[in-house]
Amino acid sequence: MVGAARAPRLLDEVRRVLRVKRYSMRTEHAYVGWIRRFVLANGKRHPRDMGAAEVEAFLSTLAVQGGVSPNTQNQALSALLFLYRQVLGVELPWLDGVVRAKRPQRVPTVLSREEVARVLAQMDGRPWLLASLLYGTGMRLMEVLRLRVKDVDFDRGEITVRDGKGGKDRHTMLPRKLVEPLRREIERATQMHAHDLAEGFGAVWLPHALARKYPGAAREPGWQYVFPSARRSRDPRDGTERRHHFDDAILSRSLKRACRQAGILKPVSAHTLRHSFATHLLEAGQDIRTVQELLGHKDVATTQIYTHVLNRGGLAVVSPLDRQ
Template sequence: MSRAGAPPISDELSRRFLLERFSEYLELELGSSPRTREAYLRDLSLLATWASTRHRVSGAAALEAAHLREWVYEQKDQGRAATTIKRRISALRTWYRFLLAEGVVKADPSEKLESPRGWRRLPDVLTVREVEQLIDAIPLEDAMAFRDRALLELAYGAGLRVSEWCTLEVKDVLLDELVVRVFGKGGKERLVPIGRKAAGAVGMYLRELRPRLEKGKGEGRLFLNSRGRPLQRMTAWTILKKIIERSGVTKPVTPHTLRHSFATHLLEGGADLRAVQEMLGHADIATTQLYTHVNREHLRQVHKQFHPRT
């Protein structure tokens, strides 16, 4: 099958993805311009080739939402312009209207695709050295040093949301098993492994400081303020800001930056995406996949910096 401006695609592949019939639909039913038809068919030819070679998708009916999402995000990774990606999503949605009308599919997996305008930009991610700078910036002579060090080690070591910093209870930290039990959004429970440094910092805080802070008003919470009450979000944020100021780290840092850094460092180290999803408590793996794009950008920067022929 040959079309001006479109990548070469076999007649068999075109038939399995119904591209000729879609071309007729665009022209006869929608009255699309030749330019729009050419662009949409070019985009869908690229998708058909990609899906059949990358995932061995047999045809239009076998495509799944995960395939579409991966293909669209790959466009972003390749540096495609937002206008190009937006048009390709439009081509997909028009194609699925055609497939639904023809009875080829029963649902439209393109419905939930985010357009470039809707993509979220992740905040800056700290390097491992910058995380160490933050932790090392807590002066040991400070009265609350054991708490603050435990707070940062656990926030980064378990990828916690700031709300989870404050709601963790003493009984949720299983130091012997190197595991923390976290109740995230909607009260959903997850178990997250922690390293020995985080466990050691929490153990020191539990032995040396928390018993002195607890005045019967701690409600079983792990992290308490200087008056022995459960730590609140704004207090936790204030603690982090003071540590940032002392650390010399110049990147913008929020409590969520530690969570983003946790996920990114795991993926850079070769962690499985599903495992990271579980540790972060994401209901949808598409949310976790955002971190793979940060990871790939990191790899591109490393390649550009160190490869002799870039």
């Protein structure tokens, strides 16, 4: 019973440190889950009584017996490093003994232009606008959902992506077809914000230290989400009642339903629309460096994966049969 009583206290401390350091709720859920699995896998021993050997064994088991992907294994490693470094104040030696999960060489799933049109034709309302933004701008799902009103520039025809992957800001285009729908969405978000203010609420969550640096910004219209949730809810981090952004699960269900109705048999997710955005730009002759900047890739090698899925057959080579 002693070990069972320790785990909740440890996890509460993990949550506290994660929230102090302003990690997202998604990261918090993931990290707490991995730390719990690590403790249970070692007979509920406290992590202070373990070290590099147990971490190496746990991560290797994930790869060898669990068959997890490299990304999943890296997430587990990040969670345990956070536990030891940030919570327990222990610096683990370099984990040379970890058996790394093999990264499979896969090309991304891409829809054709005609397939994208068929899918979007089956959608309407906010899911349609969100899916259209994913395909029309190349943004990641959470970048679209966390978009703030102030970062949509109608005059310049561009969208600023704040704190993207790797903590970088970047610009992408604002499709002309989405200008009016986005104007209406922002007007709706502004009205909801005014209603919240009138009821004594209206303070949106701000990232990192911005809430301390700009104490009044959370109530300003420009900082509100373009796609706010339909109702307010309590933030589990501090108990504050506020309006979060649109639920990604709603978009996921709508997208799957649209693909089914459109007769698309490929496995499609929100990220598939980003893949399609990049591939179709390259098909149209756009410079790969420009596509790299629009996607926010650190290395052009990441963007080059899309040159292998251009609509020109296997490996982008014309079959000799078609030359006869």
